[in-house]
Amino acid sequence: MSESTSPIGWQRAGGDPRALGRALGRAGRRAVHERLLPSPLWARINDPGHHRALARMAETTRRHFPRVWAEIEGLAEGLSLPVEPVFAWNCRGDLLASVPDGCTTLVVPGARPLVAHNEDGLPFFAGHCFMFEALPDHAPGFTAFCYPGSLPGHTLAFTGRGMVQAVNNLRLTGLAPEVPRMVLGRAVLDLAGVEEALALLRRHPRSGGFHFTLAEAAGGAIVSVEFGGGEVSVEEVVTPRVHANHALHHARGLAHQIITDSSRERQRRGDELLEEGVREPLALLHDRQGSGLPILRLDPDDPDHENTLATAVMQPGPDGVAWCVHDRPGAAPAYAGHLPHRPSPGDG
Structure with a gap:
């Protein structure tokens, strides 16, 4: 890995799920207490009216995803907060149809496919996010972009088994979720590959809305x-494709979702650039030349209260994942490297 001074930090941790969670919590503690806890969004998420839904999702998480629950408990410890509001924060997209989790993803299939992703989030977290290199004791590990107070697996990530994950918010309405979408996203990072991830999602479909782009080094389909x-x-995905923050093929989502002006315009502009033959990831994801709201989001008055905090380019191949992360347009990558395949713990 090469690295430079960047507003995006780098954290590395290993051990059991609780230890990973504590490391995540310590890394984000200051920003959570100074930026997140005073925000109106934190208060909305922790409204007592969500108690029944949170109790239902907590029970499901403890029963089906005990390692993720232990990581959440560790996260709360590291944040010096009770577990209940921390769990609620990690259920924000299940409780509310519209939360400030944006993002745009570009996929270019090929012999070495490319998955590129703008991570768009709360502007007050700029300078407080970090890359998290996880070496759990039960899986080959992963590297993910993390927000203070949040689990990995809902932004962008690549794993020691050669899988790439890019995540976009879907603002689905009228839900009664049983399992948090961010718990599913975190669980995917411990799996062997795309087929296992799809099987997991199909076992637990009652969550808030997400879009995953998944690709793997084994040469399987990009989905x-x-x-x-x-x-x-x-x-x-067999031809180049862009995805913003609304459903394009999910039947329920097509009928019951919120499409913001920004999401609509980013999708339209991305499709327009693909039709013009643009394939270079930064040319598309850092575009601000369209007639509507831009793909690259730098406006402090963004209507969805989101700014682009990082752009990643990830390329899975037979030898692992080549990747880079940019923290600003027009500059060299803040971090870049190659994650080779790692054996599973216990492999001889």
Whole structure:
């Protein structure tokens, strides 16, 4: 890995799930206490009216995803907060149809496919996010972009088994979720590959809305997965594709979702650039030349309260994942490297 001074930090941790969670919590503690806790969004998420839904999702998480629950407990310890509000924060997209989790993903299939991703989030977290290199005791590990107070697996990540994950928010309405979408995203990072990830999502379809782009080094299909509200829709990506923050093939989502002006315009502009033959990831994801709201989001008055905090380019191949992360347009990558395949713990 090469690295430079960057507002995006780098954290490395290993051990059991609780130890990983504590490391995540310590890395984000200051920003959570100074930026997040005073925010109106934190208060909305922790409204007592969500108690029944949170109790239901907590029970499901403890029963089906005990390692993730232990990581959440460790996260709360590291943040010096009770577990209940920390868990609620990690259920924000299940409790509210619209939360400030944006993002745009570009996929270019090929012999060495390319998955590129703008991570768009709360502007007050600029300078407080970090890359998290995880070496758990039960899986080959992963590297993920992390927000203070949040689990990995809902932004962008690449794993020691050669899988790439890029995540977009879907604003589905009328849900009664049983399992948090961010718990599913975190669980995917410990799996062997795309087929295992799809099987997991199909076992637990009643969540908030997410879109995953999943690709792997083994040469399997690149898939666009829209899920939530009891439905999992999967399409193989065989031509270049852009995805913003609304469902494009999820039947329930097409009928019951919120499409913001920004999401609509980013999708339209991305499709327009692809039609013009643009394939270079930064040329597309850092575009601000369209007639509507831009793909690259730098406006402090962004209507969805989101700014682009990082752009990643990830390329899975037979030898692992080549990757780089940019923290600003027009500059060299803040971090770049190659993650080779790692054996599973216990492999001889």
